[in-house]
Amino acid sequence: MDPLEKMHFTTIDYVIFALLLVASMGIGLYYALSGGRQRTTQEFLLADRSMSCLPVSLSLIATFQSAVAIVGVPAEIYTHGTQYWFIGCAYILGLLIPAHVFIPVFYRLHLTSAYQYLELRFSKPVRICGTLTFIFQTVIYMGVCVYTPALALNAVTGFDLWGAVLATGLVCTLYTTLGGLKAVIWTDVFQTIVMFAGQLAVIVVGVQQTGGLAEVWRKVWEGNRISGIDLNPDPTERYTFWTLGVGGVFLMLSLYGVNQAQVQRYLSSKTEREAIMSCYMVFPSLQVALALSCVMGLVMFARYCGEDRFHKIGNLSKNEMVLYFVMDMLQDIPGLSGLFIACLFSAALSTISSAFNSLATVTLEDLIKPHCSSMTEARATLLSKGLACSYGLMCLAMAYLTHVMSDSVLQAAFKIFGMVGGPLLGIFCLGMFFPWANSTGALVGLGSGLVMAFWVGIGSIVTRTSGGPAAVSHFNCTAVQLSGNITTAVGTALNSTARFYSLSFMWYSALSSFTVVITGLIGSFLTGPMKEEDVTPGTLYPLLGNMLFFVPDNLKQNLCCSTPLGHRVSQQSTWAHHTHSSGLCSLVETTSKATKRFATKISIY
Ligand SMILES: CC(C)(CO)[C@@H](O)C(=O)NCCC(=O)O
Numbered sequence: 001m002d003p004l005e006k007m008h009f010t011t012i013d014y015v016i017f018a019l020l021l022v023a024s025m026g027i028g029l030y031y032a033l034s035g036g037r038q039r040t041t042q043e044f045l046l047a048d049r050s051m052s053c054l055p056v057s058l059s060l061i062a063t064f065q066s067a068v069a070i071v072g073v074p075a076e077i078y079t080h081g082t083q084y085w086f087i088g089c090a091y092i093l094g095l096l097i098p099a100h101v102f103i104p105v106f107y108r109l110h111l112t113s114a115y116q117y118l119e120l121r122f123s124k125p126v127r128i129c130g131t132l133t134f135i136f137q138t139v140i141y142m143g144v145c146v147y148t149p150a151l152a153l154n155a156v157t158g159f160d161l162w163g164a165v166l167a168t169g170l171v172c173t174l175y176t177t178l179g180g181l182k183a184v185i186w187t188d189v190f191q192t193i194v195m196f197a198g199q200l201a202v203i204v205v206g207v208q209q210t211g212g213l214a215e216v217w218r219k220v221w222e223g224n225r226i227s228g229i230d231l232n233p234d235p236t237e238r239y240t241f242w243t244l245g246v247g248g249v250f251l252m253l254s255l256y257g258v259n260q261a262q263v264q265r266y267l268s269s270k271t272e273r274e275a276i277m278s279c280y281m282v283f284p285s286l287q288v289a290l291a292l293s294c295v296m297g298l299v300m301f302a303r304y305c306g307e308d309r310f311h312k313i314g315n316l317s318k319n320e321m322v323l324y325f326v327m328d329m330l331q332d333i334p335g336l337s338g339l340f341i342a343c344l345f346s347a348a349l350s351t352i353s354s355a356f357n358s359l360a361t362v363t364l365e366d367l368i369k370p371h372c373s374s375m376t377e378a379r380a381t382l383l384s385k386g387l388a389c390s391y392g393l394m395c396l397a398m399a400y401l402t403h404v405m406s407d408s409v410l411q412a413a414f415k416i417f418g419m420v421g422g423p424l425l426g427i428f429c430l431g432m433f434f435p436w437a438n439s440t441g442a443l444v445g446l447g448s449g450l451v452m453a454f455w456v457g458i459g460s461i462v463t464r465t466s467g468g469p470a471a472v473s474h475f476n477c478t479a480v481q482l483s484g485n486i487t488t489a490v491g492t493a494l495n496s497t498a499r500f501y502s503l504s505f506m507w508y509s510a511l512s513s514f515t516v517v518i519t520g521l522i523g524s525f526l527t528g529p530m531k532e533e534d535v536t537p538g539t540l541y542p543l544l545g546n547m548l549f550f551v552p553d554n555l556k557q558n559l560c561c562s563t564p565l566g567h568r569v570s571q572q573s574t575w576a577h578h579t580h581s582s583g584l585c586s587l588v589e590t591t592s593k594a595t596k597r598f599a600t601k602i603s604i605y
């Protein structure tokens with residue numbers, strides 16, 4: 001339905017949107033022509049491992065703050081109240097664990113791709129499976145990310161859909177191909193600032209037009225939009241403190257702990273300390289980002305509360321709702337709607353640029369290089385540029401594919417992104433925390449984790465118990481929140497299978513990563529668990545050892561969980577086995593004494 005007339009863009013709005021693209025291109029060109037001029041893969045894929053924490057932290061936020069989140073969160077708050085805000089609690093552990101567990105392990109191994117870890121810890125097949133899973137996940141995600149803001153803009157303003165998709169997709173491909181990771185990180189910094197500015201501008205004008213902060217507060221309070229903490233343990237409830245604060249931690253870990261796009265940024269940091277600092281700095285900025293989107297939802301509610309349009313807006317799709325609000329409100333202030341559109345497309349650009357660069361990295365490092373050991377640096381760099389460019393063009397193809405499929409596919413595609421992240425998190429946890437896990441177990445674990453994720457995920461899409469549009473309480477401003485009750489009522493009425501499918505999607509990561517760990521361990525014990533001393537040094541994090549601090553050392557040794565990272569010296573053969581794929585290779589030639597020294601050096605947890 002289209003109850004609302006289309007809004008129009010002024011010249012200034014177009015100019016601001018164009019400026020975003022031009023500035024991003026400019027940053028790309030700058031890094032193509034300065035520094036090492038992108039002539040090595042070290043520079044193109046890892047920014048010469050010379051970044052400091054400030055740009056890295058802003059880039060980390062920008063990567064997983066897509067346009068889907070920018071328009072989705074305010075719409076969620078508008079229809080269901082502020083419960084979603086509690087996801088901010090998950091940021092604590094969701095960033096502390098990457099900072100102190102994942103970063104030290106990855107950084108000290110001097111990796112390029114996170115999947116190199118899987119080969120060091122398990123075997124080549126595990127690495128390949130991990131890489132392919134990541135490529136599948138990211139290719140689907142980038143299509144949705146570029147298509148969503150263009151679709152919303154088209155629906156509300158009539159702005160040409162393919163014009164927007166092509167402009168953003170091509171500009172992003174260009175600056176990513178020209179300027180490498182340095183350009184990706186610095187455009188992320190710029191785009192994060194535009195993102196914050198756009199949201200802030202909308203909030204300020206919205207508050208003003210509603211009649212001040214006190215009025216906004218009164219309306220959202222009377223409209224029941226301020227949610228108390230919901231401690232309902234029902235795992236099928238979409239958003240409760242448990243789904244957000246606990247399930248959300250696993251979602252955060254899959255994004256900030258092990259996702260290649262983020263790991264690559266940690267690895268591009270000057271020092272390990274700098275990488276950890278950047279992770280810490282994500283915390284306040286991510287809270288600001290969350291607060292901005294939540295407050296925007298509240299202002300939007302207060303603005304339309306009591307108006308005729310209230311119902312109509314509630315019936316718009318989530319993606320259109322926010323844009324309608326923005327265009328409606330900012331129409332008379334030239335340039336501001338352009339700023340918000342720039343904010344939306346900044347979110348999209350920063351996400352897809354990270355996708356192009358990380359996809360180029362894993363394709364080169366994990367799929368191509370192992371088969372062409374004699375490749376020259378110049379060729380490898382050219383190839384990585386070609387790959388970044390090809391993935392950029394593939395993004396356009398994916399946007400088209402998303403377009404020809406139905407609307408529900410759009411949501412499904414976004415869910416797939418979340419669904420696949422869990423098993424990947426699981427396999428890294430299996431490798432890092434459990435010395436017994438072997439390669440067969442890892443493959444079995446990853447396989448069953450993916451099956452579990454798709455079973456629940458596709459099940460929920462098909463039965464529409466969890467993914468379907470929840471009832472929107474907008475019959476008047478003082479309406480209570482219906483959605484939760486309805487979901488529960490429906491949930492209890494259905495049989496247990498359907499209940500299983502209606503598991504809140506916030507739990508997907510947790511469920512599938514646990515599945516990987518448990519089936520992975522079972523598989524390993526059945527096929528002969530690994531001995532701790534056979535595991536490549538530096539690939540284990542002594543989680544169990546630390547947790548069992550009260551157990552005597554000799555018993556821990558028997559349990560195979562005594563070794564702090566890299567403490568024991570592995571056999572020369574284990575090292576040689578992995579020579580070609582890691583930064584550890586130079587050590588192979590050295591004596592075992594030197595190896596021992598290295599091993600102790602990297603075990604300072
Ligand atoms: C990373 C979080 C959880 C932070 O709130 C959120 O931005 C998110 O779910 N991001 C991934 C999906 C996306 O926005 O593209």
Ligand code: NA
Pocket residue numbers: 061062063064065066067346347348349350351352
């Ligand atoms: Na983004």
